[in-house]
Amino acid sequence: MDDGLQDVPQARIELRGISKHFGEGSTRVDALVDIELTVGAGEIIGLLGPSGSGKSTLLNVIGCVSEPDAGWMRLDGELVYDTRWLRADRRRLRLTKIGFIFQTHNLLPFLNATENVAEVMELAGLSRHQARMSANALLDYLEVGHRRQAFPGEMSGGEAQRVAIARALANNPRIILADEPTAPLDSARAHIVMDLLSRIAKDHQAAVLVVTHDEAIFQRFDRLVSLRDGRLVAT
Amino acid sequence: MNLAFRDIRRNRLRFALTVLGVGMLLGVVIAMTGIYEGALTDALALPRGEHAALWVVQPRTFGPFAEPSRIPRDTRDLIRRMPGVAAAGAVTFQTVQSTTAAGRPVRLYLEGYEPGRPGGPPPLVAGHGLTESHYQVVVDASSHLKLGTRVLLGPYRDPYTVVGLTHGMVSSAGEPLAWVNLLDAQALQFDVPPALERRERAAGRTPPTTTDVNAVLVRLEPGVSALSVAHDISRWKHLAAVPEAREETYLTLFVIQKMQKQLGMFMTILTAVSAVIIALIIYTLTMDKVRSIATLKFIGAPDRTIVGLIVQQALTIGIMGYGIGLALIVLGKAYFPRRVQLEPFDLAVVLLIVIVVCLAGSVLSIRAALKVDPAEALASG
């Protein structure tokens, strides 16, 4: 592969010159301006910034949900955006390479805990039986194994969040994007989740990008980056 | 993992009510097809039950059912003597509105016939045929009259005793059939009070006579062509002779066609209403799941999964609704005032329409669902 770009073999996320705006004229918002960011395998990074600074927008761009206006982006070594999308099947990319942990849990309300986790495994090609087994193992690991049969509406915020984390991890993604994952958790549970994300980063050589306001967990990151008005600034 | 059924399982009660509603709607559609077929069967029961090859009627009429037909009774003897004719019987038809001796109103479609000749009731389910030449009547069980009941008929309210019962014999209008001796029937139909008869004669008109009949039923010798006998009858006797099949056509073409058109109209409207309602239900179900659909897309589910979710739910509602509708009609058809005749072909067509309607109803929802932005899954709320 010789595309004239600097080759960083261990980089899972690489963004160069990524910009994105919403609206036009007087309502124009430059949500991301010329973002340069590299997250290596096994790295866990904290993304800080005030409300409206573009943190969620950045995660959406990396998650291939929102289209940037300019720049290029490489995920797990694959160039997926270069002033346009290069990959038609971005859903498949999300399914197999990216684990998303939402600000709110976003579980499917009509599936119980096991089914919510197993669903993404089945979509990725696992048999129903295998998917259920792995899903339950993952739930046990996240200490919500006792809530397997519960539906999201019957869970506490923390339980739902841990099920959602299990779902994000279900297909062993190389990239994990988390938007304030510890917000609904008490500090003990927040640390358990951070332990887990650190371990996933190390064990699976995944790149983990976590949006957070929670100063108590700042020291858990390898590195912190800050957004202000759509620009990355030194922390 | 089947998402459609898991969603249904989670929203059982709501889903059950929806299916019940659709089921009742489809039940009405199914009943309509049954009534449509039943009307046809009812209308043809009488001419088919006569087992006559030819119906001799007044020339240039479509009688005796589509319009009145009057011919002299001695026509029967003229016809009987023609070559190829095995038997001939004179018959009359009329609707009577009367009461039982106990005062209960009854409405009957009365056939007068000559026992021992073509015409008269099909095999009875109870009692016996006419044994006396007057004041006995055989009725269809759908009149709810019992053996031995006395029915008052004619201008003089003569009591007729019910001596026999048939089953499933009604007129094209749904009135129970009844049979009396031809002589009684002629008196009922053509007997004119003496004062009126005098007035008619004074005016130079011939009053109706009790020797008229409405039609003569003809049975032929084996191997004789009905058409050639019909030809001879019209040529030599100046009467119209209508083959049985054509008499059936007159009934379907002239007598019950309006009713069938009306039923067809209702069926079309109901089917359209069902289609709109099913489409709306499916659309609402889909819109309630927008967030789940966004999440599914977000976590990487292909469109096929989302389309499958919608189509499977739509078909489940349609097919379960159809099953419930069918069950309701099968259980309830005995209580309908008219014959409900469920034909496998009609049921298959309705099922096919339901499936098509469900698929068409899903199109709108699928389009909406495929437009859902996966980023919506991120919106807090």
Ligand SMILES: Nc1ncnc2c1ncn2[C@@H]1O[C@H](COP(=O)(O)OP(=O)(O)OP(=O)(O)O)[C@@H](O)[C@H]1O
């Ligand atoms: N779909 C959109 N349409 C228009 N403007 C948008 C849209 N999404 C985000 N924005 C704007 O882009 C900017 C960045 O929004 P973003 O949601 O990324 O902020 P954030 O850092 O995640 O904030 P918070 O901490 O409150 O979640 C904001 O000014 C927001 O109003």
Ligand SMILES: [Mg+2]
């Ligand atoms: Mg945000």
